[in-house]
Amino acid sequence: MTKIIDGKAFAATLRLKFKEQVKELAHSHQLVPGLAVVLVGADPASEVYVRNKNKQAAECGMNSFEYKLDSNASEAELLNLITLLNERADVHGILVQLPLPKHINSTKVLNHIDPIKDVDGFHPVNVGKLSIGQKALVPCTPLGCTLLLKSVLLKSVISELTGKHAVIIGRSNIVGKPMAQLLLAEDCSVTLVHSRSKNIEQLVANADIVIAAVGRAKMVKSNWIKQGAVLIDVGINRIIVDDKTRLVGDIDFDDCFEKAAFITPVPGGVGPMTIACLLRNTISAYCMQYKIIDPNS
Ligand code: GUN
Numbered sequence: 001m002t003k004i005i006d007g008k009a010f011a012a013t014l015r016l017k018f019k020e021q022v023k024e025l026a027h028s029h030q031l032v033p034g035l036a037v038v039l040v041g042a043d044p045a046s047e048v049y050v051r052n053k054n055k056q057a058a059e060c061g062m063n064s065f066e067y068k069l070d071s072n073a074s075e076a077e078l079l080n081l082i083t084l085l086n087e088r089a090d091v092h093g094i095l096v097q098l099p100l101p102k103h104i105n106s107t108k109v110l111n112h113i114d115p116i117k118d119v120d121g122f123h124p125v126n127v128g129k130l131s132i133g134q135k136a137l138v139p140c141t142p143l144g145c146t147l148l149l150k151s152v153l154l155k156s157v158i159s160e161l162t163g164k165h166a167v168i169i170g171r172s173n174i175v176g177k178p179m180a181q182l183l184l185a186e187d188c189s190v191t192l193v194h195s196r197s198k199n200i201e202q203l204v205a206n207a208d209i210v211i212a213a214v215g216r217a218k219m220v221k222s223n224w225i226k227q228g229a230v231l232i233d234v235g236i237n238r239i240i241v242d243d244k245t246r247l248v249g250d251i252d253f254d255d256c257f258e259k260a261a262f263i264t265p266v267p268g269g270v271g272p273m274t275i276a277c278l279l280r281n282t283i284s285a286y287c288m289q290y291k292i293i294d295p296n297s
Pocket of ligand 1: 140
């Protein structure tokens with residue numbers, strides 16, 4: 001049995017399922033689910049993400065609407081666009097790619113998206129609902145990590161999430177904090193550590209599950225982890241090896257491989273799950289808007 005959690009293959013399976021669901025929803029409700037992705041500026045990494053998001057939405061049978069604003073577009077211009085997208089009946093999900101240029105207030109922009117179309121799950125209404133266990137749109141990366149952990153359960157290495165000790169490294173609003181909420185909802189004991197935490201290594205040594213989302217290449221070493229831990233690596237760091245750029249995670253994969261029960265690779269682990277979960281959230285948002293049963297709930 002392989003120890004590697006193949007996020008790329010799992011995401012591909014999910015996309016096939018979502019394609020079927022989109023077909024059925026479009027047929028029974030006479031309207032195709034639609035996702036609008038907004039990019040401000042020309043950050044090369046963001047351009048790649050946005051292209052992939054639109055491509056995969058289209059491949060899954062959704063209407064995908066791409067909006068590219070100039071890097072010096074005003075905040076008012078962006079807010080006006082969001083107002084229009086909030087009102088459009090053929091747009092069910094709205095995503096504004098981050099980071100935004102410095103002259104735009106990201107909080108104001110994210111708060112302007114109608115919570116029922118907020119497929120990133122960043123609006124305070126969705127953040128609040130998640131924290132008190134109400135049905136919410138949930139940030140895509142931590143949702144993807146949760147689905148990967150549940151796929152490990154299916155292989156019965158860890159029989160259930162209930163009571164497991166999960167240590168999350170990183171307290172971002174996009175990953176660390178919502179990840180903690182999702183794992184609490186799965187009845188894990190959760191420890192959230194960050195750059196100011198003391199004794200991170202001792203805390204990680206107690207973890208059945210480690211989620212690393214700090215953005216520091218190969219930070220987690222084998223001597224930090226417990227034998228048989230499940231390791232989920234959210235990090236995507238570019239390092240130079242022999243004059244070539246390589247992508248590595250926050251976990252030292254080669255060093256931890258032997259000791260881990262399961263581990264996600266970088267690339268090909270969490271990354272592909274993020275976009276798959278964006279498609280899942282667009283289907284959820286559509287179902288919420290038409291008050292129909294979400295096939296993935
Ligand atoms: N930039 C990096 N990750 C994300 C994400 O999950 N959503 C958005 N909107 N922007 C991002």
